[in-house]
Structure formats: structure tokens, C-alpha cells
Amino acid sequence: MSTMEYHYQTMGRILSHLVNAGLSRVDFANSDAMDIMTHRIGDEEEVLKTFADVLHWMNDEGLIRVRSIQEFDGGYAFNGVQLTSKGVSIVQAKPGDPDLGESIEKKVSEKGELEASVYTKIGSFVGGLIGGATQAMAG
Incomplete structure (x- = not known):
């Protein structure tokens, strides 16, 4: 699995968690990262860094809003995380991949638990949608 695929899978797992929470604000701490990322590459510190990096990216791209981010020795805490309207619209978009279904x-x-490959496809689809929108704006 490439680093990009791993990050897509991480994004898919985070989005899945947020979709299940609806529009409720969610707090993510180290223990949540370890619970959500059931497929892990590297030691705990590397897993936590990946989780935080993907959350930062999702926040910067406007998929989620985060009330506050705390960084401390050995981890991060993302407080008040919720999908934005852009994030909701993306999770409701029609993927066109039979593995991803209607949305x-x-x-x-x-x-039931989704297969790891489905989480990877979710992240890839979302990354592609964001990239496509960025490309359309630049074009």
C-alpha cells in the first residue's frame, strides 16, 4: 500500500466516523485515532501523526471545521470536529463506483464493518472531487 493509499484510507475512516455522528461535534484524541485506524502502518507515534496530518488536510480543504487543535508531547487533540456543508455535499455525491454504492x-x-479497500476508495473519491474542483477553478 502506498502512502497516498494509506492516507486515503485514513480519510475514508474519519469520514465514516463523522457521517455516523451526523452534524454533532466530535472530539478526536489519541485513543480515537487508534480506534478508527484499525489498519495501521508504523508505530503508535507514526499512526497518530498520520491521523493528525489527514485531519489537518481535511480542515484546510474545507471538508471539516475544527473548533480547536491542541498539540502536545506524543499526540494531538482535535475538538469540535464536524462536517462542513462542502463535506456533507461530498459524502452525498454519487461516486460512480459500484463498491461505493449510491453515496x-x-x-x-x-x-457492518467496511473492507479496508472501500475506505481507501472513499478517500480517493473525495480527494479526486476536491482536486477536480480546484482544477476547474484554475482552468
């Missing part, structure tokens, strides 16, 4: 929102609402 990310519907897929993650299905009962």
Missing part, C-alpha cells in the same frame, strides 16, 4: 453517506450507514 458515501449511504455506504457507511450500512450495517
